[in-house]
Amino acid sequence: MSDLKDVARVAGVSRATAARCFASPEVVRPTTREQVFAAARELGFRPNLLGRQLRLQTTQLIGVVVPSLLNPVFAEQFQAMERAARSRGYNLLLATTDYSAERESAVVEELLRQRVDGLVLTVTDAHSNRVLQSLSTEDTPFVLAYHQPGSTEYSAVSVDNRAGMALATRYLLDAGHRRIGMVAGPTLQSDRARQRYAGYCDAMGERGTSQPPITAMPIIEMPSHTQADFAALAPLLGGHHAPTALVCSNDLLAISLIAELRRHGWAVPQQLSIIGFDGIAIGTQMHPTLCSVVQPVAALATTVIDQLLAQIAGAAPTSHCLPCHIRPGESSQPYNQPYEETLHDPLQ
Amino acid sequence: MSDLKDVARVAGVSRATAARCFASPEVVRPTTREQVFAAARELGFRPNLLGRQLRLQTTQLIGVVVPSLLNPVFAEQFQAMERAARSRGYNLLLATTDYSAERESAVVEELLRQRVDGLVLTVTDAHSNRVLQSLSTEDTPFVLAYHQPGSTEYSAVSVDNRAGMALATRYLLDAGHRRIGMVAGPTLQSDRARQRYAGYCDAMGERGTSQPPITAMPIIEMPSHTQADFAALAPLLGGHHAPTALVCSNDLLAISLIAELRRHGWAVPQQLSIIGFDGIAIGTQMHPTLCSVVQPVAALATTVIDQLLAQIAGAAPTSHCLPCHIRPGESSQPYNQPYEETLHDPLQ
């Protein structure tokens, strides 16, 4: 592997001059420059970024931490960030955590050793996270994606999770539903799920004076972030006060829930309306198509990169909140029957 | 940011001794070692991998090139490779290409400048690919994923695409189908799609003597690798010789096809059976559930990493072919009607 020293020797100049031909060609005499380029071509010279990175104390690398690429939201986010970063001369170093806090610490440490210029973090719970606390004392800038700044002062880019879920819940209320539940993964671990539950409660509370009365139900917790389990849901279905609609903390969970219901003889939306959260593309290919709260993933990714690069350039951390909207779908339909009747239960 | 020199100074030893405490602790006197570790803890020392990488001429980085993470096959592949690599002390540097040959060249060059120790490549077409040819003359080892070694001598890990698609086609033949078509993305660009078409032709040819005669149909080409377009399909449907089943070159295309058919009033599997290829997880959550040829993605990813690390350690390139199998699903059902009748066409 030929290096700049070889190029310089073949071109008959010093290493400094050879380096200048690439870094600031205009200060080198044209004839000299051409000799250097010719030597570089001849030798198949490929710059070794390690030397440059060590000398300049910058890697042009951005570390990206996401829970899992199996969730299309994060896959799409990564692709959009990659595009934005690459066009500005940065590469991404990706690490996934499988929603594990230990892995979050481990990969962040690894990325810092690699001397990334900045970090984009999507962790499971931004509030109870030690990594973030210790990171605040470091000089590596970072931006949280999909997290809303809470009491803490981190730089973050997100949609308003609470408002988004309130949107979905109101959509169901406007469609005549009165008994609405919310399904989520392990809630204690995920600040997103908690914020979304708060939005659900907001919307339910707003109509508290209607007849029959509308009240928020306790969260229906699933063992996994993206996998529904019928057993955890069955006790709530089929009774006098069974929900006629469910909002889900994310789309994969909603899709899994619809499939799980179908496997046990429940039809969506005929017997139960479902709304997801994220707006992943595959939702529009489902049968029924998935009604969902769409997050502007590409815009979010671009904003994250913009903000991070600004911080790297010395700007102060800021936070952004992007708008989300409802994408209607067949999985949610209006509810017209009187609420006094018992709902049909195919299992009895 | 404190470095090893600071640690050495605080501990009152030389840089060499401080370095030895981490690289080969057993040669350092225990009391000295403890002083160094104490100094490191006190200063919050974090090794700078750039120095080590430059000195040792190894980055412990593996470059990964895939077309798109929006296809769950590649997302799952990446996660499995990340797990395998990380447990062996390697990190992954990921780049996506959006199925563009120019981006393939560009990102490979970028990864080589970054001095990755090896590359895992999933390109659109391994045969007509200049990157691979030039890479062969370099000393960076690489392994192709999801490509079968053709005439060329690259190291590759794949399933037998041809046999896999023959499996799917025979599955339909055994279920009574006689007029079977194959749907694919831009075939000329993808060696995988071409190999799968060959497998389809194999299976169709095997039954060439049945009554009524079975013949392979020309490939039905879609404008995108993962998006079906009803307009390109409509002319074939509804006539006397319309297919009763379709095999697809990948699962995303199959899912998109089912949705597109439904949007235009065609029911799967009642009017048309569909089989996909890849075996992505979301297929089991669909309605109808997707019948598919399952690739052992996790095993493939592990094999790729094993093979690449072996090559990095000096072993010769080898190729592997893993078995795939049919996962039954509701999108394919037996065909029992006589083939002389005209199929029902809801559009006429």
Add this chain to the structure above:
DNA sequence: CACTCGCTTGAGATCGATCTCATTGGCGAG
């Protein structure tokens, strides 16, 4: 003719970790 200015180039230091080789100190054997 001497001097300065500006353009172009080179020598050497630097980034951080590691390796080689040499040196020191201590201890047992003769």
Add this chain to the structure above:
DNA sequence: CTCGCCAATGAGATCGATCTCAAGCGAGTG
């Protein structure tokens, strides 16, 4: 008591690119 060996440590070079600072050189000017 002295020699020699081994364990422990340090000085300096190295990886590749870049930067600083100084020097060389030609042209223009007083």
